[in-house]
Amino acid sequence: MAVINRGFSGRGRQDTALPPGQYLTEDFPVLSAGPTPRVDTDKWQFSIVTDIGRRHEWSWSQLHMLPSEEFTVDLHCVTKWSKLGTGWRGVALDTLFANVESAADYALVHSYGGYTTNLPVADLLDGQAWIAYEYAGEPLEPEHGGPARLLVPHLYLWKSAKWVRAIELTHDDQPGFWETAGYHNYGDPWREQRYWGD
Amino acid sequence: MARAAVLGRLIWQAATVAAVRRESPSAVTLVMDVPEWPAHAAGQHVDVKLTAEDGYSAQRSYSIASAPADGRLEITVQRVEDGEVSPYLVDVAQPGDQIELRGPIGGYFVWSPSAERGAPVLLVGGGSGVVPLMSMVRARAEGGSRIPFRLLYSVRTPQDALYADELRQRVRDDRGLDVAWAYTRTAPDGWPGVVGRIDGARLVSDGWPASLEPDVFVCGPTGFVETVADLLVDAGHEPHRIRTERFGPTGG
Numbered sequence: 001m002a003v004i005n006r007g008f009s010g011r012g013r014q015d016t017a018l019p020p021g022q023y024l025t026e027d028f029p030v031l032s033a034g035p036t037p038r039v040d041t042d043k044w045q046f047s048i049v050t051d052i053g054r055r056h057e058w059s060w061s062q063l064h065m066l067p068s069e070e071f072t073v074d075l076h077c078v079t080k081w082s083k084l085g086t087g088w089r090g091v092a093l094d095t096l097f098a099n100v101e102s103a104a105d106y107a108l109v110h111s112y113g114g115y116t117t118n119l120p121v122a123d124l125l126d127g128q129a130w131i132a133y134e135y136a137g138e139p140l141e142p143e144h145g146g147p148a149r150l151l152v153p154h155l156y157l158w159k160s161a162k163w164v165r166a167i168e169l170t171h172d173d174q175p176g177f178w179e180t181a182g183y184h185n186y187g188d189p190w191r192e193q194r195y196w197g198d
Numbered sequence: 199m200a201r202a203a204v205l206g207r208l209i210w211q212a213a214t215v216a217a218v219r220r221e222s223p224s225a226v227t228l229v230m231d232v233p234e235w236p237a238h239a240a241g242q243h244v245d246v247k248l249t250a251e252d253g254y255s256a257q258r259s260y261s262i263a264s265a266p267a268d269g270r271l272e273i274t275v276q277r278v279e280d281g282e283v284s285p286y287l288v289d290v291a292q293p294g295d296q297i298e299l300r301g302p303i304g305g306y307f308v309w310s311p312s313a314e315r316g317a318p319v320l321l322v323g324g325g326s327g328v329v330p331l332m333s334m335v336r337a338r339a340e341g342g343s344r345i346p347f348r349l350l351y352s353v354r355t356p357q358d359a360l361y362a363d364e365l366r367q368r369v370r371d372d373r374g375l376d377v378a379w380a381y382t383r384t385a386p387d388g389w390p391g392v393v394g395r396i397d398g399a400r401l402v403s404d405g406w407p408a409s410l411e412p413d414v415f416v417c418g419p420t421g422f423v424e425t426v427a428d429l430l431v432d433a434g435h436e437p438h439r440i441r442t443e444r445f446g447p448t449g450g
Contacts, residue, residue, distance in 0.1 A: 002249060003212050003249060003296045003297065003298045004249055004250070004251055005248045005249055005250070005286065005295070005297065006251070007286065007290045008248045008249070008250050008286050008290070009250050010248070010250050010254045010255070010256050010282055011282050013254055021247075021255075021257045023256060023282065029420065029444070029445070030420045030424075030444050031444060032442060032444065033306055033307070033441060033442060034427070034437050034438065034440050034441060034442055035427035035428060035430070035431050035437045035440050035442065036424060036427065036428070037437070079259055080257055080258060080259065113437060114437075114438060143420070143424055177306075178306075180305070181304065181305030181306045182303060182304060182305045194245075195207075195208045195303060196207070196208070197207025197208065198207070198208070
């Protein structure tokens with residue numbers, strides 16, 4: 001069933017390959033379900049909690065003592081915009097998981113403010129994910145998830161939890177906030193996994 | 199509030215434009231007949247896809263403006279000046295045209311007369327951010343709900359206001375609905391209020407006290423939503439009772 005909209009020409013067709021259904025933006029739009037939480041870095045903590053309840057914890061200064069990486073990635077939001085070549089600084093999840101012993105297959109990510117999202121642990125490792133605290137050379141602003149957010153750029157951006165607080169490792173896959181509200185459980189932009197059943 | 203169920207796969211469907219209503223110089227409402235449309239929840243949106251003759255296609259999301267109904271929905275589209283999809287929907291689409299869409303989408307920024315806990319509702323809209331809020335106002339009337347509703351609607355000028363006549367009529371006819379206007383640039387002649395952005399004082403005079411624990415829905419451009427949501431938190435509203443939907447400058 002292909003409907004052709006006569007008189008519609010569109011302006012896309014850029015040389016850059018984008019995932020299906022996405023368009024390019026130079027802005028950095030904000031998508032959040034509620035007010036922006038304000039998290040004081042003096043009280044900020046990030047933890048990884050294993051399936052047997054073992055807690056690995058970092059304060060703001062402890063996070064900054066870990067080796068950080070500068071990385072440039074493309075962002076794809078389920079609301080259709082893509083932003084290419086964004087520059088960040090943060091700590092790779094591989095570094096944070098170095099001393100974490102767990103056989104759990106799934107992660108439920110928790111944010112300050114109560115947001116949650118889920119993904120397989122494998123998608124957090126092998127250089128695919130970071131806890132990011134600088135964007136474009138500046139401290140990450142609260143509306144974009146500061147002081148620190150998860151970044152998993154190979155999945156739709158709602159998986160990159162803003163204001164990240166903890167990663168809980170589980171044997172069962174537990175759908176998070178948007179995953180419960182009609183959005184795809186995995187969210188691969190290149191397979192256009194936006195909503196349930198995609 | 200229970201989350202609206204969005205079950206099964208969301209397939210693309212060919213909707214037929216049944217009518218086009220001009221809402222402002224830069225916005226229209228498209229009334230769409232969709233054979234397989236399940237009634238949505240007020241506040242949800244649809245994805246719209248336009249396809250050019252060479253097969254190129256573009257998708258955007260639009261909030262649903264109408265109350266839940268089977269087989270029919272209305273979207274109100276504001277033209278984004280350098281936009282790709284909205285200029286076609288606002289200036290080119292005509293009754294009888296077919297347009298592909300899928301939905302309804304989104305199970306959080308929703309309100310339903312049957313799923314409420316009885317708390318009053320505050321709606322705060324900026325510009326075309328009023329569209330999903332209008333769906334809630336209409337759903338409340340159609341559902342015969344007596345939940346007290348207050349809508350605080352910010353526009354640049356009176357000409358930019360969407361649904362102005364209908365809202366004036368509803369204030370007369372829908373018991374328990376209040377509508378307050380904010381004009382950020384130009385107010386109508388004889389406007390007794392101050393011209394300017396919504397501030398903490400307006401949220402006090404035209405909203406609900408935090409002690410009533412109202413359900414709050416805020417929709418508009420990012421800066422508007424950030425400001426209003428921060429003011430509400432400062433005024434003591436629980437963050438988890440403030441639901442927001444933001445659109446950036448790039449919409450489209």
